[in-house]
Amino acid sequence: MRLVRLVDQDRPAIRFVLEGQDCSARAGDTLLTAILAGEGSFLRCSEFGDGPRAGFCLMGACQDCRVVVEGLGPVRACATECAPGMVVRRA
């Protein structure tokens, strides 16, 4: 999945780490946006082996966008702002 940055994207660049890779995002991005508008393409793998997942409701209800942030533990990517230097793993 690739989110397309359409409007309101003139915001400062920030860096974060996904699975050990240095990644770029913009200030104000949620983790979901930061990962899926970049090269991330998905957020986690289903624990039942049916493939990658990339969120669904984007409003904090479906719990399908879970990622793990160092120091925070499992969070919903759609409801967590990407902070500079965040270290993120796929759940």
Add this chain to the structure above:
Amino acid sequence: MRVAVVGAGPAGVRAVEQLVRAGLRPLWLDEAPDGGGRIYQRPPAGFTRGARALYGLEAAKATALHATLDALKPVTDWRPGTLVWDIGADPRQLHTLREGRAAAQDVDAAILCTGAMDRVVPLPGWTLPGVTTLGGAQIALKAQGCAIGRCVAFLGSGPLLWLVAYQYMKAGATIAAVLDTTPFATKAQALAGLPHDPATLAKGLYYVARLRAAGILVAEGVTPLAIEGEGERGVTALHWRDAAGRERWLDCDALGLGWGVRPELQLADLAGVPIRFDPVQHNWVPERDAMGRTSVRGIYLAGDGAGIGGADVAEMAGACAAQALLADAGLPADAALVRRLQARLRRQARFRAALERAFPFPAQLAASMPDETILCRCERVTAGELRAAAEPEGPQGAAPEVNRAKAFTRIGMGRCQGRVCGMAAAEVLAARLGCGVAEIGRLRGQAPVKPLPFIAAPEAEEAA
């Protein structure tokens, strides 16, 4: 008197406004970092689009609500970023989580304005990256300035289908198609009831006309068959059947889907408010009177969480619930305001009933989903596995209602607690058992209403 308002969307803002007018300083909680609800959600700091770009024809309402919201924050005990995850009976307590810390708030009364989320029908392939709810597609654009893909299809029924597609078009997104499962005739018949709110009707027709004028494929009476794609690449196509019965494939890399919305009623449920099936809305809704009073002392409801009415109704219902609370507490109430709002709410109810007839929930589409469809995306339970739970020859006999089926199959037992799949699961089970969806029941609410981190410790223990 300690009063809490849960939620800072249209209902919550107008409820708090009335409480503050009466001299109270309510505890005001919202899970999101800011108020506005989902409909009037504001982007984070650093985004520059104005209200007109964000909210279109609703810009004036959004601006007015935001002004009231911001004015009320300093005169209330405003706590954004706070999840209410349970509600205790005696003493009345709200159990909260903020920045990883759990706490309990004693209150005398609470107005629950918990909103709604998309009502969905699972399709084969709906767990692929690139598939979101219509509400999710809208939030991506509104709050993050992003489209959910390079070439986006929209599928479902209801006002949000057309609104989101229109907003994507205006923002410059590429739209593969807008596919409405409701046949034109169904909507045309229900139009007889819609002139109760001609402004809303006109807006809907305007969106459809603009999409058609832009040359976007718009089809009605369609049947979705499957979302196609693979792995990390996600969605590549939608397989569907048109109204004439022809099978078609639509190239797209993202799909927003939804069939109206359903109340987020978990907290009302946990507070002990009776829940009933509303056949017009085709939703489970908490029981309340026209003012938002419930049979549970001190618990009031307003907004879409109390039964779907939309944002305008939510604003009026929020004010009414606060007035009911004030009157019940023996505090000065505004009878003239209540009379005026109740008259408007009655007119809106007639419009809403017509809208529900125009965009009915596609119960048959849900009931007939293929066995291999992943129905519960949290626990990866297929429609076939649920149907097997309805077989009397099984080791445990047939599950007669949805909570028993949950015990057999784990359907609705995952992290979303059946918010996403519950309605469709009930249709599948009802169809297999040959009974009505109201008899199948609903997945009972459980605390915590959303997952809590294991590390969450009560504040008091932390201090000790």
